[in-house]
Amino acid sequence: MNPQQTTIITPRRGWFDLDFWHLWRYRDLLLLFAMRDIKVRYKQTLLGPAWLILQPLALTAALTTVISGIAGISTGGHPAPIFYLTALVLWSYFSQVVSTASQVFIANGHLFSKIYFPRLVVPVSSLLSNGVALAIQLGVALAFLLWYQLTGKVDGLSWRLAFFPLVIIQIAAFSLAVGLCLGASTAKYRDTAHMTPFFIQIWLFVTPIIFPFSAIPEQYRTLTGFLNPLAVIIDEGRWCFFGTSAVGAPQIAAALVTTSVVLFVGVVIFQRVERTAMDML
Amino acid sequence: MTELPAVEVRGLSKRYRRGAIGVRSLREEVEQLVARLRSREAEASLNEFFAIKDITFSVPAGTVCGIIGRNGSGKTTLLKVLTSITAPDEGEAVMRGRIGSLLEVGAGFHPDLDGIENIYLNGAILGMSKAEITRKLDRIIKFADIGSFLETPVKRYSSGMYVRLAFAIAAHLEPEILVVDEVLAVGDAEFQRKCLGTMKNVAGEGRTVLFVSHNMAMVRQHCTKAIYLDRGLLKDFGEASSIIDAYLSNTAPSSDGSERVGDDDLWMHVAIVYPGTRERCNQLKFGGDYDFVLKLGARNSFHRSVVHIQIFDQEGNLISVLESLAEGVGQFDIVGQVEVVFSVRSLGLLPGTYSVGAALYAWAEDDPDLASENLLTFDVVAATVNDSYWPYLKEHGIVRLSHSAQLLKVD
Structure with missing residues (x-):
């Protein structure tokens, strides 16, 4: 008998009982869930993964025409299409992960009620499966960047792109954090299920996606970092592309503080809820 | 260790x-x-x-x-x-x-x-x-x-x-x-x-x-x-x-010889009686004649009904189904109350304890509108057939196939 495999079932554990070793044992499941989602998502669609490219391009075209063209909102001096595309690629990753994670107990209720595995595997795997979309869309954005460099409009591909992975790690952490909080509360109160799409929509407008971070008055920038780390993360992404940014160390620190706090809270409430979530579905 | x-x-x-x-x-x-x-x-x-x-x-x-x-x-x-x-x-x-x-x-x-x-x-x-x-x-x-x-x-x-x-x-x-x-x-x-x-x-x-x-x-x-x-x-x-x-x-349910399932809108009730009487019995004799009476009622009406009675042995195995369609009672409408009488002659169940379930379906539907697998139980007691001295007992299995035996001389 393997003593490591002894399971002790008790009513409540401590308020923080995340067992990393236990989670690590399910790493293959995490990858398999991610692969399943990737494989299944575009099955029986005509255009397949081309949707990944079409969606941000169509949105970019619309924003370029309406927001930049008609409304005349500043793009901080950068060519409008690449300005929007950079932000949209990051934004769609965030919104996809958050909406998947917020539905985790509802979408997987049947499975969760029949078999146990650490529930955290599911939202974490959505970071990976959506990461594929992010990579493809980023490729499109880089192609645009290259095009603008060749036409001499931006100081394109540079060493700054080496920092982009850090941006991705930050946005993944923050998306997971928000997703876990919403997912845990949706399991308990169905109200959040109605709230989430609406909430994401509003978030799109209060984040510097259709406007530059520099449009935020200087005295509010750090506060913005605390309240909406996504604003900072997206501007960091733009910095990797264009080399100019209104975001500095204080804002980055603020965003990191909020991300860590929300992630911690998210993990704690998620692992509390997962123990009895099946009684509520 | x-x-x-x-x-x-x-x-x-x-x-x-x-x-x-x-x-x-x-x-x-x-x-x-x-x-x-x-x-x-x-x-x-x-x-x-x-x-x-x-x-x-x-x-x-x-x-x-x-x-x-x-x-x-x-x-x-x-x-x-x-x-x-x-x-x-x-x-x-x-x-x-x-x-x-x-x-x-x-x-x-x-x-x-x-x-x-x-x-x-x-x-x-x-x-x-x-x-x-x-x-x-x-x-x-x-x-x-x-x-x-x-x-x-x-x-x-x-x-x-x-x-x-x-x-x-x-x-x-x-x-x-x-x-x-x-x-x-x-x-x-x-x-x-x-x-x-x-x-x-x-x-x-x-x-x-x-x-x-x-x-x-x-x-x-x-x-x-x-x-x-x-x-x-x-x-x-x-x-x-x-x-x-x-x-x-x-788990034996109340054995007053009849049991009801459903509510006032739609109900059914099963009883085992001696043929042609209303006299209930829950101790049946092997080889005897009995009527399984399924009484159904609907407050409004229930259309295209199909019913059956299931008989289970003590361990929950289904032994037999008495089935209205297969016995030639077509789909019927329940308006007020109706009775479906399943006449069992020379009961072939060997001695033991059995339970009775019943179900009411609408024609061609998969799920019953009323069903219970445990409406009542009855015992079958040993008896002889064909004036034999030896009775049929529990040890002989669950059912006796209708048959006879003769001894033939072989030259």
């Missing part, structure tokens, strides 16, 4: 709220909080009940242990707590060894993925690593016997293939503790034998099996120990055969 029990359960309890099992809205939650703050008694008014209460038992390694009890007695809740699907409210359980659970076959299968992909996915959900699945892949495929369908999405599988694949994966998890919930009820007879064989192997290798079933014959045949749950309490725990006997003698 001292052998600790594989499963040790101490004072395990789980509460649910009656009626409102489900998501509470924020408003309800606030109301409840206010009620709690006002008085401690508010707790009681929350209408909570114990799905399982103060369950204590321990199962030594290598035991096949049945969990029996009526519907709603807490069997499934107990399994869900033991497999960590939901947390208990009180008590503790210690499970020593890897746990494999089969609360439902194919939980986690994705219909769009093919056989191989689902083997990996389901295997990982059950707790295997990718390398382990790769190592066992050939054996799983062989056991499942789905041959050329490996690269077909499982949504195109027949239900038999689906079940075989699912069980094959679970069987190769090689858990120290296997938790099975009635999954063997699906699949064909040959496959059931294979599953049971695997289960026994599991036990033979010092592994432990917890097995929930309604089928007493199966529990008696395969389990050495049994746990009897009754309304959430552990009623009895011990040797399987004596526990099953206790269970069977307790």
Whole structure:
């Protein structure tokens, strides 16, 4: 008998009982869930993964025409299409992960009620499966960047792109954090299920996606970092592309503080809820 | 090494709220909080009940242990707590060894993925690593016997293939503790034998099996120990055969010879009477004549009815169905009250205890509108046929085929 495999079932554990070793044992499941989602998502669609490219391009075209063209909102001096595309690629990753994670107990209720595995595997795997979309869309954005460099409009591909992975790690952490909080509360109160799409929509407008971070008055920038780390993360992404940014160390620190706090809270409430979530579905 | 029990359960309890099992809205939650703050008694008014209460038992390694009890007695809740699907409210359980659970076959299968992909996915959900699945892949495929369908999405599988694949994966998890919930009820007879064989192997290798079933014959045949749950309490725990006997003698419903199911809108009622009379009987003589009368009533009307009566033996095996359609009573409408009389002549059931169920369907519907598998029980007592001296007894089986015997001289 393997003593490591002894399971002790008790009513409540401590308020923080995340067992990393236990989670690590399910790493293959995490990858398999991610692969399943990737494989299944575009099955029986005509255009397949081309949707990944079409969606941000169509949105970019619309924003370029309406927001930049008609409304005349500043793009901080950068060519409008690449300005929007950079932000949209990051934004769609965030919104996809958050909406998947917020539905985790509802979408997987049947499975969760029949078999146990650490529930955290599911939202974490959505970071990976959506990461594929992010990579493809980023490729499109880089192609645009290259095009603008060749036409001499931006100081394109540079060493700054080496920092982009850090941006991705930050946005993944923050998306997971928000997703876990919403997912845990949706399991308990169905109200959040109605709230989430609406909430994401509003978030799109209060984040510097259709406007530059520099449009935020200087005295509010750090506060913005605390309240909406996504604003900072997206501007960091733009910095990797264009080399100019209104975001500095204080804002980055603020965003990191909020991300860590929300992630911690998210993990704690998620692992509390997962123990009895099946009684509520 | 001292052998600790594989499963040790101490004072395990789980509460649910009656009626409102489900998501509470924020408003309800606030109301409840206010009620709690006002008085401690508010707790009681929350209408909570114990799905399982103060369950204590321990199962030594290598035991096949049945969990029996009526519907709603807490069997499934107990399994869900033991497999960590939901947390208990009180008590503790210690499970020593890897746990494999089969609360439902194919939980986690994705219909769009093919056989191989689902083997990996389901295997990982059950707790295997990718390398382990790769190592066992050939054996799983062989056991499942789905041959050329490996690269077909499982949504195109027949239900038999689906079940075989699912069980094959679970069987190769090689858990120290296997938790099975009635999954063997699906699949064909040959496959059931294979599953049971695997289960026994599991036990033979010092592994432990917890097995929930309604089928007493199966529990008696395969389990050495049994746990009897009754309304959430552990009623009895011990040797399987004596526990099953206790269970069977307790579950006999009221034997006043008739029982009713349904409400005033739609009901049915079954009684066994002597032919042409209203006189009920619950002790039937082997070879005797009886009428099984199914009385149905509808407040408004119920159209295109089809009915049947089922007869089960004491262990829950279906023995025979008395079926209106097959006996030439076409679909009929219930307006007010009607009776369907099934006339049984020279009762072929051998001595023993039987129970009666009945169901009312609308024509061509799969699900009955009214059904009960336990409306009443009756005993059949021994009797002779053809003026023989020797009676037919319990030992002669379950039914006597209508026949006669003669002795012929052979020159």
